[in-house]
Amino acid sequence: MAxxxxxxxxxxxxxxxxxxxxxxxxxxxxxxxxxDYAARLNEVDTSEISPTASVLPMNAPLRPDEVRPxxxxxxxxxxxxxxxxxxxxxxxxLELEP
Amino acid sequence: MAELTDLSMLEAASALRAGDVSSTELTxxxxxxxxxxDGDVHAFLTVTDDLALAQAxxxxxxxxxxxxxELPLVLxxxxxxxxxxxxxxxxxxxxxxxxxxxxxxxSATSVTRLVEAGAVxxxxxxTDEFAMGSSTENSAYxxxxxxxxxxxxxxxSSGGPAAAVAARMCFAALGTDTGGSVRQPAAFCGVSGLxxxxxxxxxxxxxxxxxxxxxxGALARNIADLAPIFSLMAGHDPLDSTSVTDPVPEIRLNGxxxxxxxxxxxxxxxxxxxxxxxxxxxxxxxxxxxxxxAEIREISLPHTDLAVPVYYLIAPAEAxxxxxxxxxxxxxxxRGPGKYPDDYFVTRGELFGDEVKRRIMLGTYAxxxxxxxxxxxxxxxxxxxxxxxxxxAFKDVDLIACPxxxxxxFGIGAHGDDxxxxxxxxxxxxxxxxxxxxxxxxxxxxxxxGLPIGMQFMAPHLKEAQLFSxxxxxxxxxxxxxxxxxx
Numbered sequence: 001m002a003x004x005x006x007x008x009x010x011x012x013x014x015x016x017x018x019x020x021x022x023x024x025x026x027x028x029x030x031x032x033x034x035x036d037y038a039a040r041l042n043e044v045d046t047s048e049i050s051p052t053a054s055v056l057p058m059n060a061p062l063r064p065d066e067v068r069p070x071x072x073x074x075x076x077x078x079x080x081x082x083x084x085x086x087x088x089x090x091x092x093x094l095e096l097e098p
Numbered sequence: 099m100a101e102l103t104d105l106s107m108l109e110a111a112s113a114l115r116a117g118d119v120s121s122t123e124l125t126x127x128x129x130x131x132x133x134x135x136d137g138d139v140h141a142f143l144t145v146t147d148d149l150a151l152a153q154a155x156x157x158x159x160x161x162x163x164x165x166x167x168e169l170p171l172v173l174x175x176x177x178x179x180x181x182x183x184x185x186x187x188x189x190x191x192x193x194x195x196x197x198x199x200x201x202x203x204x205s206a207t208s209v210t211r212l213v214e215a216g217a218v219x220x221x222x223x224x225t226d227e228f229a230m231g232s233s234t235e236n237s238a239y240x241x242x243x244x245x246x247x248x249x250x251x252x253x254x255s256s257g258g259p260a261a262a263v264a265a266r267m268c269f270a271a272l273g274t275d276t277g278g279s280v281r282q283p284a285a286f287c288g289v290s291g292l293x294x295x296x297x298x299x300x301x302x303x304x305x306x307x308x309x310x311x312x313x314x315g316a317l318a319r320n321i322a323d324l325a326p327i328f329s330l331m332a333g334h335d336p337l338d339s340t341s342v343t344d345p346v347p348e349i350r351l352n353g354x355x356x357x358x359x360x361x362x363x364x365x366x367x368x369x370x371x372x373x374x375x376x377x378x379x380x381x382x383x384x385x386x387x388x389x390x391x392a393e394i395r396e397i398s399l400p401h402t403d404l405a406v407p408v409y410y411l412i413a414p415a416e417a418x419x420x421x422x423x424x425x426x427x428x429x430x431x432x433r434g435p436g437k438y439p440d441d442y443f444v445t446r447g448e449l450f451g452d453e454v455k456r457r458i459m460l461g462t463y464a465x466x467x468x469x470x471x472x473x474x475x476x477x478x479x480x481x482x483x484x485x486x487x488x489x490x491a492f493k494d495v496d497l498i499a500c501p502x503x504x505x506x507x508f509g510i511g512a513h514g515d516d517x518x519x520x521x522x523x524x525x526x527x528x529x530x531x532x533x534x535x536x537x538x539x540x541x542x543x544x545x546x547x548g549l550p551i552g553m554q555f556m557a558p559h560l561k562e563a564q565l566f567s568x569x570x571x572x573x574x575x576x577x578x579x580x581x582x583x584x585x
Contacts, residue, residue, distance in 0.1 A: 008459070015418060015462040016425075016439070017455055018447030026515070031460060033518045038407040041476045044483070051478030052485055054310050054340075055296050055534030055559070061339050071203045079200055079429035088427050091438040 001039070002032045102127035104582070107269040107323035111171045114161060121161070121174030124269075125154040125218050128176040132220065132267045135585050140242050141252075141262035143181050144189050145221040150176060153218040160216060171326040173216030178262045178271040181222040182229050183314070184303040185209050188219070192305050193227040193237035193255075196430045196449035206303025207338065208272060208314045208331045215330050220268050224258025227451045228421065229279055229307045231255050232523050233508070236453040241510055244286060245583040246549055250507040253283030256317065260287040263317050265585050270318040270327055276308050277409055278502075278527025280315035281539035285502035285552025288541045290569070290579060291317040292324050295560045296534035297342040300335030306420040308413035309340075311531045320579045321540060321570040325349040328562060347563045353574060354567035357391035361568075362495030366402035367526055373505045379543030379551040380501050386572060387499070395495055399487040404480050405528040410521050411464045411477035412532075418461030421454065456517060485533040488556075496564055498556040501526055502539045506549035530556050538565040541578040550578075 003011075008028045012019045019027065077083040082090075102124055105113065113119040129147055136142055157174030179185055182192050184202035191197045205213065213219065226236035234242040234257035242257045244250040245265040252261040256273030260283035263271050273280040275293035284291025292315045299314040306312060316327045332346040363384060368377055388394045426432030426445035433448050434441035450458070464473035491498060503523060513520040530537040535556055542553040557564045573579050 011459045011463050011466070012455075014466065015458045016422075016442045016446055017450070017458065018443035019455075023452075023455070027456060027459065030456060030515075030517050031463070033516075034410060034456075034460060034521070035463075035473075037518055038411055038473065038477075041404060041407050041411075041480050042472065044401075044404065044476075044480055046476060046479035046483070049479045049482050051475060052481040052532075053478060055485065056340065056342065063336065075203045076428075078203075081426060081430065081432040090427055091436055091441055093438045 001035055003028050003035070103131050103266040105269070106319050107175055108171065110175060110269055114174050115167070121154040121157040121218060122151065124174065125150050125176045125220070128220055128268055135265060136267060138243060138248055138585070139245055139261050139265050140240055141223055141258045141265065141267060142178065142221045143191060143193070143224050143239050143258070146188055146219055149188065150218050150220050153213070157216045157218065170215035170330065172212055172330060174218060175269050176218040176220045177212065178220050178223040178259055178268040179209060180256050180259050180271065180273045181225050182274055182305045183209055183272055184305070185219060185222065188222060190222065190305070191239070192229070193225045193239060194450065194454065195238045196424045196446070198431060200429050202303070204303060207300035207335045209303065211330050212272070212327065223256070223262050223271055226255035226257070227454050228305070228417070229255040229274055229276055230417070230453050230457055232278070232282060232520055233513075234258060235510065236451055238451055243510070244507045245585055246288065247507070247547070249509055250549065251286065251510055253286035253507060255279040257283045259317050260284055260289055260291065263287070263289045263319060264583060266582060270316060270323055273315050273317050274304060275313050275315045275531065276311045277413060277531050278524050280317060281527050281537050281552070281554055282503050282524070284317050284539040285541070285550065286507040288550030288578070288581065289317050289319060290321050290324055290541070291315060291539045292328060292562070292565070293530060293537040294328065294332065294562060295536045297340055298536070298560065298562065299331045300338040300341045302335055302337035308416040309420060310416060311413060313531070321538070321566060321573050322351055325351060325566055342560070344560055349563055349566050351566060351570040354571050355391070356387060356568065356571055359392040359497065359568060360395060360495040361387055361392050362395050362397035362491055362498045364397050364399045364402065364491070364498060364500055366399050367500035371504050372501060373545065375545040376501050376505065376551050380499070380553050383542035383553050383572065384499050386576065387568070390571065390575065397491050397495060397498070399491060399529065401480065401483045401487050402525070402529060405484055405532055406521055406525055408477045408480050408484065408532060409524070409528040410460065411473050412481065414457040414461035415464045415474050416461065418458045418465065421458055424450070453517065481532050484529055488529070488533045488535060492558045496557070497568055500554050502552040502554040503527070506545045506547070506551055526554065535559050536562045536565055538569050540569050540573065543578060
């Protein structure tokens with residue numbers, strides 16, 4: 001199957017990736033190659049087979065709910081591109097009513 | 099004494115205990131060698147001179163106050179850490195521009211356990227971006243070069259660690275293996291590399307790629323050097339709920355009797371496309387095990403050829419979720435016009451490399467509505483078949499022996515702009531990750547171009563001790579692991 005440019009742009013949008021036109025063109029071919037190759041999986045009869053999400057038994061271990069120290073705020077903010085007033089500053093997400 | 103950097107890790111540990119050398123001298127020797135040759139090899143992304151010398155001085159103080167036999171074997175030993183494992187305060191980039199300048203506020207548990215035992219951290223070693231690749235060509239900070247031939251890749255994604263060990267810039271290195279990323283570079287660089295069982299070593303502080311596949315491992319100049327590193331890192335960590343609580347076995351390397359050992363040789367691993375010299379070297383090594391008394395059986399792992407498509411759907415699917423966190427808000431640079439949501443698109447579009455973008459998109463597609471069952475769901479079911487192949491095989495054999503990679507180290511740029519051809523190179527290493535079992539790569543010869551050839555052992559889940567004892571017995575009787583590149 002060949003992915004169209006529109007499909008590549010739609011996938012990139014879901015993944016929050018801005019692509020150039022050149023990238024759309026190139027990735028369309030490369031991703032189609034991989035998906036074509038992966039199509040052989042559909043020739044395998046798996047009607048009686050359970051999926052493996054993890055090789056370990058999936059359990060959700062519990063621990064006591066105790067207060068423990070965590071790194072100080074300034075240390076965690078030190079890596080942020082735009083810290084301000086002890087917080088992560090981000091572009092406005094909600095437009096206010098006039 | 100020969101050059102200090104020519105010692106194996108255990109030889110260096112003995113020299114430290116005998117007082118023949120100090121950790122400071124070992125560390126300076128490694129730092130000098132990095133300065134001398136890493137301009138050509140480019141194994142390191144960051145060299146932590148000051149940290150290393152401070153750790154070395156602390157180690158030397160311990161040797162003065164306590165007798166050496168009570169101290170951990172890694173005390174005072176300079177090592178490298180793959181740049182996907184966090185070291186507190188040290189730049190950790192995952193080979194990506196999107197983490198440029200990131201200094202983690204904590205260390206990975208695997209790193210902490212070695213540092214607490216006194217290991218000396220020389221620096222962070224190169225990797226394909228987010229460990230996605232088989233050559234280090236996907237590092238945003240430039241390719242590493244194979245010390246045996248600088249025009250060849252060192253393999254990947256732990257190519258920096260493998261090149262650093264092979265070129266004797268460090269005594270051992272920490273790597274990670276999600277689809278072969280310890281074993282294949284170990285083979286390409288002629289060193290020994292351990293992929294541990296899924297769950298054996300904590301992944302706290304390992305920056306996530308494919309969470310059902312990621313494992314921490316190590317590379318060293320021989321099997322015996324790997325054992326104390328494994329023993330220190332292994333074991334449950336409350337900070338990683340996927341780390342198993344099973345006890346860590348003691349690794350005994352005292353010339354195991356191989357006469358009880360049954361080694362399976364899977365016919366699906368000796369296929370068209372396998373470089374003839376690789377097949378010859380691997381078969382000769384298998385013959386050597388037969389000569390030492392092991393029973394060799396041909397076995398079948400019938401779903402082997404499906405490991406590539408299964409892996410290249412499951413790993414990208416997990417990666418697409420894991421890498422959603424890189425949004426230019428909490429760490430890394432932010433790009434864009436200062437508007438929502440544009441900044442997300444521009445930051446990720448500009449700062450992720452091509453291979454990372456491809457895998458995020460493959461995973462996004464495989465998980466998207468209407469395609470989930472056909473791609474991700476079906477891949478998870480075929481993964482079950484691959485795991486069942488191993489479960490059946492290990493009823494009859496203790497170990498599986500096979501090539502690590504179809505060829506020796508390929509040329510830089512050889513796979514051009516054809517990612518699928520690169521993925522197909524991973525066919526012999528992916529199955530162990532999909533099944534969660536441990537693997538060990540060790541040198542068994544050279545091709546006519548003088549490039550190392552590796553063989554792989556695989557064992558049942560949590561049976562690392564079996565890998566160690568058989569491979570160590572081989573290295574006790576052979577000398578491939580004692581050859582080093584001239585640099």
